[in-house]
Amino acid sequence: MHSSFLALCLAAFQCFRIVDSFPNPSPLLGSNWGNPKRYVHLQTSSDISNFYLEIPLNGQVRKTSSRSSYSVMLLKSEARDRLAILGVKSNRYLCMDADGNTFSSEVCSRDDCLFHHKLLENHYDVYYSCTSGLVLNLEGAKQAYVAGKNLPSYSLFLSEKNTVPLERLLHREKRTRPVDPSDPLRMLTQPDEGSDSLAYREDGDQDTELPEHGRAVSKETITSNFDDPLQVLHAMNPSSPRIAGTLG
Template sequence: MGAWFTHLILQLAAILGSSLVTPTPLVRTDSGAQLERDWGQQVRLKHLYMEGNSRHLQINPDGHIDSSHAQNFYTLLEIKAVERGQVVIRGVNTDQYLCMDTEGNIFGSTTYREDDCNFNEEQLETFYNVYHSPRHKKVLSLSLEKRPYIPNRELPPLSMFLPRENELPMATYSRRSSERETNDTDPFGMRSGQQASPKLSRSSRG
């Protein structure tokens, strides 16, 4: 009787003990930064607000890149993740890709080429983003000073960007988007454009 009672007590203790154990939390296999920065979305609609001059990056119809204090349809950008941590940026109103040449100069072009129009996107401790070309090794900047991207090194002026939510009415964007996006898996039409497009050069911009 004593042995049976002792065995019963041990079983009850084991059951009670297991119920008090905190379950092991599920571990995410993907990057928390990726989720915070919406890399999971196919296309993000943002305005890139620059640290240092309180303006937004702007892609003009002639391919010239400058900035504007207020949000407008030239500062409204589609940012598409082409792979983890790498994006393509295109102006909504001009259909021009944001590109970089070998010297680090940025310009808009209706022709997409991976070498010139893909950018690595990284978030700084200040929550601003920095974009740099994996091909040309330069930081995307609106200043005349061009520098290679070196982690934890000083960045050139006007090279830190805060993606801001769009505050413009969306009717125009929705109409333009539905007219040109015929393939949901390739909304920028980049694959077909890359096959047919010549190499970007100063003479072929725009």
């Protein structure tokens, strides 16, 4: 009986070793990250302007002068001072190659997509590559992090609390499809399998701004004849001049 119990324990130990031997494809797998309270806008500034880190659907890493859905970042701690930065809307990780060039990836690579985080005495945050030691800089300047050494202004970040509603951060597949002359309203066309039934423009998901006349414009407003080639939908638009006139 005693020998059987020892054999069972040994078998269980071997199973744990086998499972442990498989490499984790991502350092972030199996974590409990994803707390919306850590959704932030990473803001940096110069003497004359402020900018935010942004990762749109095309994967480009860039700076923008205004906050939007694509500037919402999720900071995911992999260790005490090491983290990953995820563009929430685009669902892409911020990465940096060995030469200090930034890019984004759908998969979090341990070599390219993990950053050390340092909180400076002036309350600014600094992020630098765990592999190369080069500092994240929205202007693209290459400089290694050295404690106590001055850094360019575009390498100093403040974490601003996210103000974008969470429902706007849900990813919708961007689709562009040519208009079929025989079916301009796409009434006979079935939606692509696995894609959103609504065409969603990347540029249309920016923060809402008011036009000069001070009235908010709906994102569903028809803006060109390409959207409504037969001009059928204009009749349903209350702001259309077509229904403002008198029928003869």
